[in-house]
Amino acid sequence: MIPELGNMALALAVCIAVAQSVLPLWGSFVGSRQLMRLGYPLALAMFVFVSIAMVCLAHAFLTDDFSVAIVAAGSNSLLPTVYKFSALWGGHEGSMLLWIWILALWTLAVALFSSELPLDVLARVLSVMAMIAVGFLLFSLLTSNPFARLLPVFPAEGKDLNPLLQDPGLVIHPPMLYIGYVGFSVAFAFAIAALIGGRMDVTWARWSRPWTNLAWGFLTMGIMLGSWWAYYELGWGGWWFWDPVENASFMPWLAGTALIHSLAVTEKRGLFKSWTLLLAIFAFSLSLLGTFLVRSGVLTSVHAFATDPSRGIFILIFLGLVVGGSLTLYAFRAPSVKSSIGFHWLSRETFLLINNAIFLAATLTVLVGTLFPLIMDSLGQGKYSVGAPYFNAVFVPLMALLVPFMGIGPTARWKKDRAQRWKLLLVPVAAALLMGLLFPLLYSEVYHPLVAVAVILALWLVFSLLTDIKEKTGNAANLWAGLSRRTPSYYGMVLAHLGFAVTLLGVCLSSHYSIERDVKMMPGESYQLAKLNFNFNGTRRVNGPNFVADEGEFEISEGGSSYILLPQKRRYKSQMGSVMTEAAISSGIFRHVYVALGEPLEDGAWAVRLYYKPFVSWIWYGAVFMAAGALMTVFDRRYRKLKA
Amino acid sequence: MHPVRKQRLYVVAFIVVFSSAAVALMLFALSSNINLFYPPRDIAAGKAPTGQSIRAGGMVVEESVLRSADGLTVRFQITDYQATVDVVYSGILPDLFAEGQGAVASGKLDEQGVFQASEVLAKHDENYMPPEVADALAEQHQTSLYK
Numbered sequence: 001m002i003p004e005l006g007n008m009a010l011a012l013a014v015c016i017a018v019a020q021s022v023l024p025l026w027g028s029f030v031g032s033r034q035l036m037r038l039g040y041p042l043a044l045a046m047f048v049f050v051s052i053a054m055v056c057l058a059h060a061f062l063t064d065d066f067s068v069a070i071v072a073a074g075s076n077s078l079l080p081t082v083y084k085f086s087a088l089w090g091g092h093e094g095s096m097l098l099w100i101w102i103l104a105l106w107t108l109a110v111a112l113f114s115s116e117l118p119l120d121v122l123a124r125v126l127s128v129m130a131m132i133a134v135g136f137l138l139f140s141l142l143t144s145n146p147f148a149r150l151l152p153v154f155p156a157e158g159k160d161l162n163p164l165l166q167d168p169g170l171v172i173h174p175p176m177l178y179i180g181y182v183g184f185s186v187a188f189a190f191a192i193a194a195l196i197g198g199r200m201d202v203t204w205a206r207w208s209r210p211w212t213n214l215a216w217g218f219l220t221m222g223i224m225l226g227s228w229w230a231y232y233e234l235g236w237g238g239w240w241f242w243d244p245v246e247n248a249s250f251m252p253w254l255a256g257t258a259l260i261h262s263l264a265v266t267e268k269r270g271l272f273k274s275w276t277l278l279l280a281i282f283a284f285s286l287s288l289l290g291t292f293l294v295r296s297g298v299l300t301s302v303h304a305f306a307t308d309p310s311r312g313i314f315i316l317i318f319l320g321l322v323v324g325g326s327l328t329l330y331a332f333r334a335p336s337v338k339s340s341i342g343f344h345w346l347s348r349e350t351f352l353l354i355n356n357a358i359f360l361a362a363t364l365t366v367l368v369g370t371l372f373p374l375i376m377d378s379l380g381q382g383k384y385s386v387g388a389p390y391f392n393a394v395f396v397p398l399m400a401l402l403v404p405f406m407g408i409g410p411t412a413r414w415k416k417d418r419a420q421r422w423k424l425l426l427v428p429v430a431a432a433l434l435m436g437l438l439f440p441l442l443y444s445e446v447y448h449p450l451v452a453v454a455v456i457l458a459l460w461l462v463f464s465l466l467t468d469i470k471e472k473t474g475n476a477a478n479l480w481a482g483l484s485r486r487t488p489s490y491y492g493m494v495l496a497h498l499g500f501a502v503t504l505l506g507v508c509l510s511s512h513y514s515i516e517r518d519v520k521m522m523p524g525e526s527y528q529l530a531k532l533n534f535n536f537n538g539t540r541r542v543n544g545p546n547f548v549a550d551e552g553e554f555e556i557s558e559g560g561s562s563y564i565l566l567p568q569k570r571r572y573k574s575q576m577g578s579v580m581t582e583a584a585i586s587s588g589i590f591r592h593v594y595v596a597l598g599e600p601l602e603d604g605a606w607a608v609r610l611y612y613k614p615f616v617s618w619i620w621y622g623a624v625f626m627a628a629g630a631l632m633t634v635f636d637r638r639y640r641k642l643k644a
Numbered sequence: 645m646h647p648v649r650k651q652r653l654y655v656v657a658f659i660v661v662f663s664s665a666a667v668a669l670m671l672f673a674l675s676s677n678i679n680l681f682y683p684p685r686d687i688a689a690g691k692a693p694t695g696q697s698i699r700a701g702g703m704v705v706e707e708s709v710l711r712s713a714d715g716l717t718v719r720f721q722i723t724d725y726q727a728t729v730d731v732v733y734s735g736i737l738p739d740l741f742a743e744g745q746g747a748v749a750s751g752k753l754d755e756q757g758v759f760q761a762s763e764v765l766a767k768h769d770e771n772y773m774p775p776e777v778a779d780a781l782a783e784q785h786q787t788s789l790y791k
Contacts, residue, residue, distance in 0.1 A: 236736075345654055357659065361666040368670060372678070383681035385699060387750070390677035394670050518716055518735045579739045598736030607716055607736050 003068050006056025007147040010097075013049040013104075014137045016042055020130030024123035028197070036123035043111040043126055046133065047104040054088075054101050057146055061088050067154040070094055070146055076160035076574045078546035086171040087161045092311075093146035095174060099291070100136050102175070102182045103129065110186055110211070117207060124193035125186075132185055135318045143311045160546070160574035169229035177222025177249055181287040183215020184252060187259065188284035191277045192326055195333040200273055205266035208280070210634045212263060213492075216256045217630030223249050224623035232583055237516065237594050237611050239619060242391040247370040248290030251363055255283040258359035260630075265352050269414055271343065274334040275356070281330060285323045286363070292319055293370070344416035351409035358402045365394040399504070403457040406500070407464035410493060411471065424471060428463030432456050444513065454508035461501040465494050492633035499625025506618025515612040518598065522605045529610050532593060533557040538604065539597075547572045549582070552597050552606065556586065569597045583609075592616050679750055687753065688727035694753045700729055701748035709743055722747060733761040741766040 020042040027035025059065075061084045066072040074091040075084055089095040107129045114122050140146065164170075190208035194200045226246065231239040240246065259279040266276045292315040343349040369386045376384050411425065436456030440447050472490075473482025515530050523538030537553040549568040556563055565584035572578045583596035591614045598607030681699045682692040692698055702722035709720040716735060720743075721728045731749050741747055741764060749761035 236738075353655070357662055361663065365666070365670050368674070372674065383699075384678045385681070385750075386674065386678050387697075390673045393673035393677065394666075397669065398666070520714055520716055581739055596736075601711065609736055 002056050002059050003065065003147040003149065006053040006060075007145070009049045009052040009056065010137065010141060010147070013046055013053065013100075014134065014141065016046045016049060017130045017133040017137055020046060021127050021134055023127075025127035025196075028120040028123045028127075033119060036119045039123050039126035040111040042130070043104075043107045046130070047108040050097075050101045050104040053097060053146075057094060057097060058085060058088055060147075061085060064158065066156065066158050067149050067151060068146075069148045069150050072150055072155050072158045074158070074161050076158040076546065078574065079158075079161055079166070080545050082168075082171060083161055083166045086165075089174045090161050090165045090170070093140070093144040093148075095178075096136065096140045096144055097146050098174065099178055099182060100133065100140060102178045103133050103136065103185060106179075106182055106186055107133070110189075114207070121193055121197060121199070121207075124196055125189045128189035128192045129185055132189075132322070135322070139311070139314050139318065143314050157574070160572065163547070163570065163572045163578055163580040164233060167229060167233050169225055169233065173222060173225040173229055176218055176225055180215050180217075180219025180222045181249070181252060181290065183211065183218055184256060184280075184284040184287050186211040186215065187263075187280040188326070191280035192329065195277065195326075195329050198333060198336065200277065200333075202267060202270045205263050205273075205276060206639070209260075209263045209267055210636075210639045212256070212260055212280075213630045213633045216253070216260050217627040219249070219253050219256060220623055220627040220630065223253060224620050224627070227623075228620050231616075232585055236609070237583070237596070237613070239616070242369070242386075242388045244370050245290075245294050247366050247391075248293045251366050251370070252283055252286040252290060254359050254363040254366065255279060255286050258356045258363070259283050261352050261355045261359075265349055269343070269349060271349060272353075272356075274330075277334060278330060279356075281323075281326045282363075285319070285326075286367075288315075288319050288322060292316060343414075346412075346417045346419060348409060348412040348414050348417070351405050351412055354405045355402070355409070358398055358405075362395060362398050365398070366391065369394075400453065400457060403461055403504070406497065407460045410497070411464065411468045424467055425464055428460060428467050431463050432459035435459055448512045451508060451512050454504060458501040458505045458508075461497060461504075465497055469494065487636050487638070489633045489636040489638075492629040492631075492636075494629070495632060496626045496629030499622040499627075499629060501622070502618050502625060503622025506615050506620075506622055509615035510613050510619065513614045514616070517610045519608055519610060520601060520605055521608045522603065527610060530612050531558065532612060534595070534610055536606070536608070539606065542568070544570065546574060547580075550597065550600070552595070552608070554584070554595050556593060556595075558593070565593070565595045567595045567597050569600075587617060589617065590614060681748075684722055684724045684729045685727040687729045687757070687759070692753055694755060697750065697752055699748055699750040700731070700753075700759050701746065702729075704741070704743050704745055704747050706743045722749070729759055730757070731759045731761050731764075733764050737764055738766045 020039070023035050023042070024039040027033070027038070057068075060068045060071050061075050062081065064071070064075065064077045064084075066075075070091050070093045071087075074094070075087045079087065087094070089098040107126060110129065111122070111126055114125075117125075187208045190204060190211070194204045223246075226249070227239045230241065231237060259276070259282075262272050262276045262279050265272045292312070369390050372386050373384045376382060407428070408422065408425065411422070413421075433456055436452050436454075436459055439455045440449075440451045443451075469483075469486075472486065473479060476482030476485060517527070517529055519527055521527060521534075521536040523536055526533055526535040528534075533556065535555040535557070537555060539550045539552045542549050542551045547570040549570040551566050551568045554565045554567070556565060563586060565586055567584035568582040570580045570582055572580065581596050581598075583594055585595075586593040591612065594609070594611035594613060596609040598609060600606055679697050679699050681701065684700065684702045686692055687700055692700075700722065702724045705721040705723050705728060709718060711718055718733050718737060720731055720733075722731055723729075731751075733749065733751075745766065748765045749759060750763045750765075751759055751761035754760055
């Protein structure tokens with residue numbers, strides 16, 4: 001009964017979304033305030049009905065209703081409660097419902113917090129978001145209904161959630177990622193509303209900026225959680241694989257990064273207007289493309305659980321409509337947008353332009369690498385795969401090129417700057433060069449020139465930011481007065497840029513200084529890895545809620561101290577012989593020690609993975625800084641002042 | 645020249661130089677880093693290049709997995725039920741690697757026709773088979789029907 005209720009709520013949500021996408025928009029054309037005012041109640045109704053559907057589905061999962069097809073396929077009565085709940089978005093159908101629920105949440109948030117917007121703009125924004133909702137609701141109901149039943153004969157027990165997904169990281173990774181993905185629909189809707197209305201002044205940028213920063217922050221967190229999960233859960237200690245599905249989330253992030261910087265120029269200086277509109281369309285189109293790549297099953301990947309051609313075709317048509325429609329609208333409307341103001345080439349505008357060029361180039365290289373196998377395959381040219389070396393070869397130089405400009409950009413003045421003023425950056429340059437060149441020498445016996453380059457770049461970024469803070473607070477009576485005069489936007493930028501430096505260091509240092517060994521170990525045997533001594537005390541049998549495991553005991557002596565790590569090899573009861581490696585990690589700020597059990601060999605010996613990974617956690621700390629910086633900017637007073 | 649035009653010229657020149665550099669870099673990287681998939685029958689027929697980075701995949705032959713004394717070098721065979729290829733891999737195999745299941749290896753074919761794998765990927769769950777393997781098996785099935 002309850003699943004039918006959910007189904008009905010979803011069907012009603014479609015009707016509401018259709019009304020929402022037509023009525024307020026229509027009202028904005030004929031000037032009917034009544035119709036335009038429908039935007040908010042409809043957004044609320046939509047959110048309520050999609051929430052009812054979510055609750056019904058959650059109920060089915062929590063009460064082990066195996067007559068519901070996706071519960072039977074993705075849950076099990078032995079599954080711990082928290083994973084029963086997250087199993088809701090562990091499969092295709094449920095994750096599409098989550099997508100829709102988050103879209104409804106964003107739509108409601110825009111309706112609630114935009115009292116300062118002119119009524120017609122808000123009406124158009126809400127209508128555009130509702131159009132996206134119509135597409136996804138229909139997709140869900142027609143091709144992947146989460147409430148489909150297995151009647152009259154249904155299984156007594158569910159097949160269980162994929163063991164890889166039974167992990168705290170996977171409880172929050174999909175919602176975070178989706179909040180980010182779907183959040184770009186707000187920037188997109190603002191852009192489309194501006195194009196429809198023909199009013200593309202600076203206020204457009206000011207309205208959509210906090211929303212875009214917020215979405216970008218969540219997307220950053222989502223990607224970071226996915227990378228962290230892959231690192232400790234997939235059992236081989238990699239944190240980024242350039243897997244097509246990772247790329248699918250990374251492309252909107254790259255385009256989104258270009259967008260938030262270009263929005264800054266449009267808001268502050270009224271420049272790059274049409275370019276910013278185009279980027280908003282790109283960022284959301286790439287989110288849709290990502291959904292298509294992941295959900296259609298065209299790609300080989302961890303995430304490609306569904307292979308149903310009708311789904312792929314539906315999303316492809318939807319993608320075509322959205323991208324085609326918005327670009328056509330853009331082609332007709334954008335030429336009327338003109339930036340009459342110029343800027344000198346020595347100005348902050350130039351640096352933000354360089355940022356945009358580099359991030360767009362990065363987006364395109366990732367796009368080419370991701371789509372190349374698909375295009376070759378559809379042309380019958382054979383089955384190719386584009387490996388990590390391609391992505392590293394193009395991506396690393398692009399990012400290295402970015403950083404020198406990233407250091408000057410925040411210090412540079414809008415409109416026109418004098419190069420003499422930048423003498424103040426000579427000290428950071430010299431300090432970064434000196435310390436960067438010395439670092440690899442002091443850190444290890446082998447001198448890695450690339451490490452020197454990375455450390456120079458990261459330190460340059462940090463020192464130039466510090467110089468900038470000093471310069472901008474220098475005129476104040478005291479340090480505190482100077483610091484408190486800067487806005488949350490400014491500190492958000494500083495934090496996000498610092499985060500970039502931290503991630504950069506983490507990536508480079510961990511990839512150059514990691515020591516990784518696969519070895520065979522007998523119980524009682526020990527192995528020396530750098531300054532660490534691993535002593536294998538053998539394995540024992542342990543029982544989990546829905547698995548049995550061999551748990552290895554490793555005693556690690558590091559300097560004077562020693563500690564125990566207990567990696568497991570789990571065998572899940574519900575899935576015959578489904579084995580999973582649970583690595584054990586000793587995490588510290590400066591290094592991780594990683595132990596994973598491979599396979600049992602003869603006489604109680606095991607194949608074992610032993611890793612020493614310095615600075616690896618900095619990759620994720622940096623991402624957290626970036627996300628926190630983005631969230632901080634949202635609290636800037638100038639966005640709240642808009643509320644009349 | 646008018647300063648605004650001069651400035652536009654700089655911007656356009658920058659974009660042209662930068663984007664052509666990016667495209668050149670991209671094409672160069674792409675040309676040297678793509679791996680083509682070969683089913684076992686193509687490898688057995690000598691259609692696959694040796695000493696070049698490629699991928700091979702199929703079902704792991706039952707009872708073909710052999711471990712060396714150090715425990716870390718593994719030999720096994722993959723098949724599309726038409727031809728089989730020997731694969732050698734050093735390291736820890738993925739959790740879901742098993743005899744009678746699909747697997748894809750990337751690496752190089754040596755002069756003896758043995759596939760030296762640098763990476764082995766196995767299916768991710770019960771329902772999942774690498775699409776290349778599924779296609780290779782389906783094609784094989786089709787051709788055997790015509791025989």
